[in-house]
Amino acid sequence: MKKLSNLMDRIISRVNFNLRIFSIDVGDYLRGLVPENQLVKFYAFYGIWSNHPIHFHFSNSNLAGSCFLGRCKIDNSILYKCDIRGDELKVKGEVFHVDDKTLNVEEDEVIWIKDSLLVKTLVHNYSHNPEKLELFLIKNSASAPYANIHGSPIEGCFLEPFSTVDLTTLHDCRVGTYTYLQVGELSHIEVDAGWVWIRNKNLFDFNYNHPEDVLRKRYIAFVPGKGAMGMFMDFAEDRKMDFQRLYDVVNLESPIKEIPPGASINRYSVWKGKNHISRNVLVSQRAYLESSWLGEGANAQENCYISFSRLEGFNVTAHGATIIYATLGRKVFVGFNSFILGKADCPLTVGNESIIMPHTIIDLVEPVTIPGNHLVWGYIRRQADLEEHSMPLERLSKIKDQITIGRMRFRGSGDAFVEVFRQRIHHILEANGAFFDGETGRGHAQTGQTISFNIIQPYPTGEARGLYPTIDIEP
Template sequence: MNQLQRLSDRIISRVKINLEEFEFDTEPFVNHALDHEKMLEFYAFYGITSRHPLYFNFKNSNIAGSYFLGKCYVERSAIYKSDVRGDELKRKGDSIRSAKNLPLVEDEMISILDSLLYKTLVHSNSHNPESPELFSIRNTISAHYANIHGSTLEGCFLGPFATVDLMNLHSCIVGEFSYVQLGELFHRKIDPGTIWIKSPHFEFKYRFKNTILENFVGVNDAHQPRGMIYDFVKARDQEFERLFEVMHLEPFEVPGTSAVNRYAVIKGKTRIGENVLVAQRAFLQNATMGDGSNAQENSYIIDSVLQGNCITAHGGKIIHADVGQECFVGFNSFLNGRSDERIKIGEGCIIMPHTIINPSMPIEIPNEHLVWGYIQSPEDLATHTISLDALAEVRESLTVGTMTFSGKGAVFIGSFKDRLKKILKDNGALYKDGENRGHAQDDQNISYNIIQPYRTGEPKGLYPSIRIKP
């Protein structure tokens, strides 16, 4: 176990150097988050399909409970019960538009060095033109249920339920429950509860009041999470642990064009339509998934109905809700309806990442609206929603409640809708007559393989150095 402790100390020291200017010490978080004895209880898993590039290299690391799909190189890291998803890695010959369409000279690889990812999702859709063959995470610590989505990081700390999306971060601290999509960020500290999207053509910004955020995602002095959203997730953790305790499960019957991952929880009267993707660590209970809809990693859909082509992004939570056709529910959103106080979302709505709807009465959101922030009653809709048509008319700036928007609203909406179309295509929602295959079709036949740690001796808790390739 001494080697595992030295591994933890190494990660702490590397990240501390990068964040020295902030006088930010990650040691309390690591020491409170990692129970080295408990890490021995979990094995690591990797998936193999004929459609994903196979290469895994693990060296001097602890990867307890983690799930890997696609090419990945891990060295001197502790990746604890995280999900490293490489199913959108670029291949040799592919190109990135932002890199002047220069083709890749080799397959893209995920590289994780001297980092701790604590129950973190890593999604490989990188847009970094500086290193198109390498999706890099280095000298980084990520807290509970954070999302690293297409973002390369160096020397960063991500708070609980934070999301970094399609960008590059260098020596940054991202506060709990913050969502940032800014292209590139250097030596910045993002306040908790900040939702910030910026491009050359527009900027969207909103920040939760501290008094509200504390009820849903707060942290103690050691940056360990608490609050309603954390309690909701923690109460269901054991359901996932049961999946990892057995080798074989009876598959959940779905149409031949849909995929339900073996490490997803499916309970109650759940119905799955055509071209549906239910990813690993998704949780469905009494859920109806319309044709072409998806439940991405760490999402929860409970006592809810999703019409066709709905997207539930990583960490999205939908409880007692009726969601109309072609809606998007963003990262780590918390739609917390009740049986007699349901949430109804009209067709074509965009629920911004990290939105909280926690009503004390039934809530209904009209078709084609953008939704953000904290909504508790119908009166809150006036300051936390706007029709997409009204936003499209904005040419310079707009303030609604405490949300500020500047730039061209039509470009913002167009960019968002283009991205949603790509997500639907990538996930196989548009599959028909053998055309437009996506994850819902490609992920139907995955072989899962177990890797185990040393049980005794000096390297106890570490995994043997191992290379898996075709």
């Protein structure tokens, strides 16, 4: 495994060089995060479908347990149990709209991951950068477990556990544990753990910071030499064996005999107990569904956990979100890596069209009801906590300057903030095929039914053990 060890050293040295102004050695955090014997244990798989151009190239890389879809190129990288989703890559001939300008896409867009180490990370290409229309690049970067890279090309960055970069271009940045960024572009910045920061040019700026002592002591901490610790990691680790069969069996049967019209259950999802799904529901790979009810058009995206809950319909459960013992009305949005932990005697009820912000923690010690059309953020354990962690969308829409509520600060146009969120929720539902009528409105839930998977394995012995031979998959 000498070549694999050398590759790990090479990646760490490159990330360290890009982050040299911060005096950090990412090796202290990354070495041992994934034992080398795990990197040779799992196969990788590449999705083949007719809805998007295919091309998969990789060289001198390790892809253990990772899933790839769309045009992908992987060089000198280590990816462990990652999802690389290229189902919304731009295609040659498309017109890309930005502000009041249009740009022609000259060639099919590709995801290129170079000299990087990604661990249990979700990469989704829905890119926003008009300066690099045909290239979604991740270079000289590292990410720890359950990070999300969504529409965010990054170079020279370190993403700590459960962090999310969303529609943001990053250069030489360190993103703290359980931090969410959607700010357009950042360079040479360290963002502390537990921040939720959303900025849209000069229209608005929302930010909230979780109490550091609460976050580190109870939910998630990242310690050099010890890795990620806390309730979030324990929750995922307790359920990881449920995913083991996905790597032991090549041909998996559907968990239900009859799938409703327009619905899709990915073969690499986990299904436990008695579940119900309605038409146009999407259950993505590595989603975990247990004894729950999903109404029409609802979705469970990658790394989601939905247990003992009811989603009435057209619900968005974004990447990494957890929902347990909750009833969600129609069109409720639950953001990236949000953690909703109700209990049988302390359930959560959320009214129609409410928005639960990314990286919100709802860990209940009593029953809580959130009215419809509310924005929710932060840290909630009791009904009284909603006073400092929620606001009616109608009230938010009337804000024109700034407001501070507890640890949340908002500046700019509340009306623009609400409108942008509603448009994005509609786009997600539309892209996932929630509105499919049998003829029009096809999305991932419909096109995903026709994906087949190529299984790829590494060298089993010798100096190259754990590396995958250079391979090109083309039409």
